[in-house]
Amino acid sequence: MVIPMMGMVVEMVACSREFALSKNGEADFLKEFFLASPVSLPDVKGVKAITYHLEVKDGKELVFPENDNQVVRPDGKGGLYVTVRPAVAAGNVAFPYAGSDAAAREAMKPTRYLQSDDPAIIELARKAVGDAGDAAEAARRIESFVHEYIKAKDLSVGYASAAEVAQSRQGDCSEHAVLTAALCRAVGIPAQVVMGYVYCPQFMDQQDFFGGHAWVQVYIGDRWVGLDATRAPGGYTAGHIAQAAGSGNPEDFFALLSIMGRFRITGIEVGN
Numbered sequence: 001m002v003i004p005m006m007g008m009v010v011e012m013v014a015c016s017r018e019f020a021l022s023k024n025g026e027a028d029f030l031k032e033f034f035l036a037s038p039v040s041l042p043d044v045k046g047v048k049a050i051t052y053h054l055e056v057k058d059g060k061e062l063v064f065p066e067n068d069n070q071v072v073r074p075d076g077k078g079g080l081y082v083t084v085r086p087a088v089a090a091g092n093v094a095f096p097y098a099g100s101d102a103a104a105r106e107a108m109k110p111t112r113y114l115q116s117d118d119p120a121i122i123e124l125a126r127k128a129v130g131d132a133g134d135a136a137e138a139a140r141r142i143e144s145f146v147h148e149y150i151k152a153k154d155l156s157v158g159y160a161s162a163a164e165v166a167q168s169r170q171g172d173c174s175e176h177a178v179l180t181a182a183l184c185r186a187v188g189i190p191a192q193v194v195m196g197y198v199y200c201p202q203f204m205d206q207q208d209f210f211g212g213h214a215w216v217q218v219y220i221g222d223r224w225v226g227l228d229a230t231r232a233p234g235g236y237t238a239g240h241i242a243q244a245a246g247s248g249n250p251e252d253f254f255a256l257l258s259i260m261g262r263f264r265i266t267g268i269e270v271g272n
Contacts, residue, residue, distance in 0.1 A: 035210040035260070039268050041199050044239040049085040052241060053267035062263055068223040070242050079263065083271075084238045089136035090221030096188020097135075097219065104219040107190035113161040113178050113248040114193070116185035120166045124149070125186035135189050135220045139227055142187075143216075146180045147232035159250045176229040177214040178248040184227075190219035193248035194226070195256040199239035210241065210265060212256055217245060 041047070056062055056078040064080055066072050068087040072080055097104055110117040116125075128145035132138035152170035160168065162182030165175045177193045184191035198213035200206075215228040215236060228235030243259070246252045 049271040050238040095135040104190040111247040114182040125183040146229035196242040
């Protein structure tokens with residue numbers, strides 16, 4: 001199978017188990033997930049809004065979604081200005097959700113990767129939420145719970161489902177995201193897994209860049225609000241740029257990879 005990925009062409013080839021498990025050669029593939037930041041953002045958690053200029057490299061128009069946290073406008077050259085202003089969760093909102101919003105109701109259902117009806121997931125969700133009095137408090141508790149629950153924070157897991165993460169307690173941002181979303185759905189808080197990019201001050205030998213990332217958005221009151229258990233507490237910030245939201249399927253992850261090599265971030269404006 002040949003697929004476009006991060007501005008490159010990646011070929012997937014069937015091979016023997018022995019070859020698949022053999023020692024890898026050195027590669028800088030991980031660095032292809034990094035987009036250089038034109039400026040340093042030392043206090044990104046304290047920033048209320050950031051506007052990013054995404055400039056295309058291949059001449060084709062970029063498409064990024066708008067949501068309650070993100071406004072998008074074209075730059076007239078195929079690129080975009082994306083303004084991220086994190087929405088604040090309304091207080092005193094009861095859960096489970098009983099409203100009529102179609103997207104929210106869809107985001108309460110169990111799926112292949114968000115097994116919110118799994119007994120182990122339900123038990124963890126109840127433990128995480130405890131005596132939370134409203135949906136916002138329950139969601140924040142789940143965010144912090146998942147951050148502490150996943151003990152082995154590494155890149156060794158390819159892409160696990162929420163039920164698998166509940167057993168292994170291991171993984172990177174995608175594992176944090178699917179478990180967070182499943183626990184939220186298990187207690188009746190609509191949740192979607194978001195794929196996008198997040199600002200990183202440093203990782204390995206890289207500084208000031210945006211990396212491919214996964215987090216969660218939950219529907220509370222009348223808006224979608226971000227959660228990021230990987231960076232809890234209060235992990236979701238204006239340093240997150242959303243590319244897609246859904247039910248945590250790996251296809252969403254590959255959709256993210258398919259455009260990473262098509263643009264660069266050429267401007268950042270911090271606002272209030």
